[in-house]
Amino acid sequence: MAVHTAAHHSSAQVLPFRESLLAMLGVSFVAMLVALDQTVVGTALPTIVSELRGFELYAWVATSYLLTSVITVPIFGRLGDYYGRKPFVIASIVVFTLASVLCGAASSMSFLVVARGLQGIGGGMLVGTAFACIPDLFPDSVVRLRWQVLMSSAFGIANAIGPSLGGFLTQYYGWRSVFYVNLPVGLLSLFFVWRYLPHLRHIAHKERMRLDWPGALLIAVALGSLQLFVERLPEHGLSLAAIGLLAIAAAAALALWQWERRCAQAILPVDMFRNASLNALFTLAVLGGFTMFSLLFYAPLLFQGGFGMSPNEAGVVITPLVVFITIGSIANGRIVSRIRNPNRMLYVGFAMLAFACFAVALASHNTPRGLLMAVMIVGGLGLGFVMPNLTVFAQQTAGREHLGIATALLQSLRMIGGMIGTALTGTLVTQLYSSGVHKALEADGALHWFTQLADPQILINRNTQGALVGELAKAGHNGAPLLEAxxxxxxxxxxxxxxxxxxxxxxxxxxxxxxxLIKLQRKVEPVIHAD
Structure with a gap:
């Protein structure tokens, strides 16, 4: 194998500018594939359920995807460290795209749930390997921050157009087109990755690596149980089954820690967790995920269900949040490499995020739309300052040998933080909303309609609201004040x-x-070209 160093190019990158651009386009299309799917599918779900008739499996369309993707991210992140990332990126595009076709061809909800699970495996492989391709291509962290803007832009574009695209495709071409749209994007990303992404490895092996199957299995059990616990919590509370799932997750996590300490080729190297800097960054990934997903998930419900905005009006108010994540990432790349203490960007980012959340928590239906959009801009910029830096700082700290697993763990922990955040916030919202509705209906002697008002989605669907007000009027109740309550x-x-x-x-x-203090070093380490 030939050793290929990034020092061959003045900008401290493995490939010349043109090849770097084409390789990054491939990685960015891969990112867009995952982001587009996550935003587009949500819009089509009500239509899918009404046609396939399996409402009891409604939540599982999202859960099966999340479950398999959360499990596979750290596993393939580590495998990429050993064997190079290109084969796994190619495999993930193929799996994800084929699974998308199967989702589009689904004839029942159970078939769709299985296909979404397979799609989640592809999505987890993508996240676990694609993000770590960037430091492979750009060993210099300052140069890397500038190129990472392409990835951030791909996510921003996908998140901005996703909901509208999902609604448009569902309305004019049917819900199956929502999954088939992944086919051209998948083929495009496959071409660029196959043709232009180099196959690089950072660990030279004197002996063949044995996959740490017990470690992989324990990761699957721990994260899978945690995901299922989180899914059950908002609706069922701390039931016996939920506590059992949490106990299984804790036991599997403890067993994983004990096993990985003794395993020679651990899939989850425990020495990473002895690094104070990495530990702090991993903690921030969980906390940042909690805040980010709570805001992204519940702000639209507040604007539509709480403030009575139409889906289009709420979309206009929310769009700056998503768009300015990208703009914040671009600005961050310019600023962070020019200041003495790059850590300051994390302080600024989290402060802006806290301000945005408090502002949303104090907003009312009388708050001017322009002011709400300004708050969303602040939140988006905050996330744009936090998320890229957590990734780059972790990659800088972990070193070449653990680059893939550190990047993958950061993404996994952010998703876990998001899962915990939406579950706790969801439980709080469900319990408080139910209690408020119960009191209002009880005071009016209209508890018979509790089941219809117990789901806050009724406050978004104006047709259902009209029907309910009509029913209440027939029974001698004034429906408008009850809906307002x-x-x-x-x-x-x-x-x-x-x-x-x-x-x-x-x-x-x-x-x-x-x-x-993180120093964004301008040093170049040799990598092994495995082509």
Whole structure:
């Protein structure tokens, strides 16, 4: 094998500019593939359920994807360290695209759930390997930050157009087209990755690596149980089954820690967790994920269900949040390489995120739309300052040998933080909303309609609202004040949930002091060209 060093190019990158650009386009299309799917499918779900008739499996369309992707991210992140990332990126594109075709061809909800699980495996492989391709191509962290803007832009574009595209495709071409749209994007990314992404390895092996199957299995059990616990919590609370799942997750995590300490070729190297800097960054990934997903998930529900905005109006208000994540990432790449203490960007980012969450928690239906959009801009910039830096700082600290698993773990922990955040906020919102609705209906002697008003989605669907008001009027009740009481209960519940996210952002701000000063080094290490 020939040793190929990045020092051959003045900008400290493995390939010349043109080849670097084409390789990064391939990686960016891969990122867009995952991001587009996550945003497009949500819009089509109600239509899918009404046609395939399997409402009891509604949540599992999302859960099966999340479950398999969360499990596979760290596993393939580590495998990429050993064997190089290109083969896994190619395999993941193929799996994801084929699974998308199967989703589009689904004839029942159970078939769709299985196909979404397979799609999640492809998505987890993509996230676990694609993000780590960037430091492979750009060993210099300053240069890497500038190129990472392409990846951030791909995510931003996909998140911005996803919901609208999902609605458009579903309305005019049917819900199956929502999955088939992945086919051209998948083929495009496959071409660029196959043709231009180099096959690089950072670990030379004197002996063949044995896959740590017990470690992989324990990761699957721990993360799978945690995901299922999180899914059950908002609807069922701390039931016996939920506590059992949490106990299984904790036992599997403890067994994983004990096993990996003794395993010669551990899939999860425990020495990483003895690194104070990495530990602090991993903690911030969990906390940042908690705040980010709580805001992204519940702000639209607040604007539509709580403030009575139409889906289009809410979309206009939310769009700056998504767009300015990309703009923040671009600005961050310019700023962070020019200041003496790059850690300051984390302080600024978490402060902006905390401010945005508190502002949303204090907003009412009388708050001007322009002001809400300004708050969304601040939140987006905050996330743009935090997320790329967590990734680059972790890659800088982990070193070449653990680059892939450190990057993958950061993504996994952010997803876990998001899962915990949406579960806790969701539980809070569900309980407080139900309690408020129950009180209002009880006071009016209309408890018979509790099941219809118990789901806050009724506050978004105006046709259903009209039918309910009609039913209540026939029974001698005034439906409008009851709906308004339900709306106020939802606003109060979400306000409290978003305030919790703001407190977590302040905790993140405090925890940032644990991150030792990161030096964005302009040094180049040799990599092994495996082509």
């Amino acid at each position: 339900a709306r106020e209960a939802l606003v109060g519940a979400i306000h409290l949930g978003i305030a919790l996210a703001a407190v977590v952002a302040l905790v993140s701000l405090w925890q940032t002091r644990r991150v030792p």
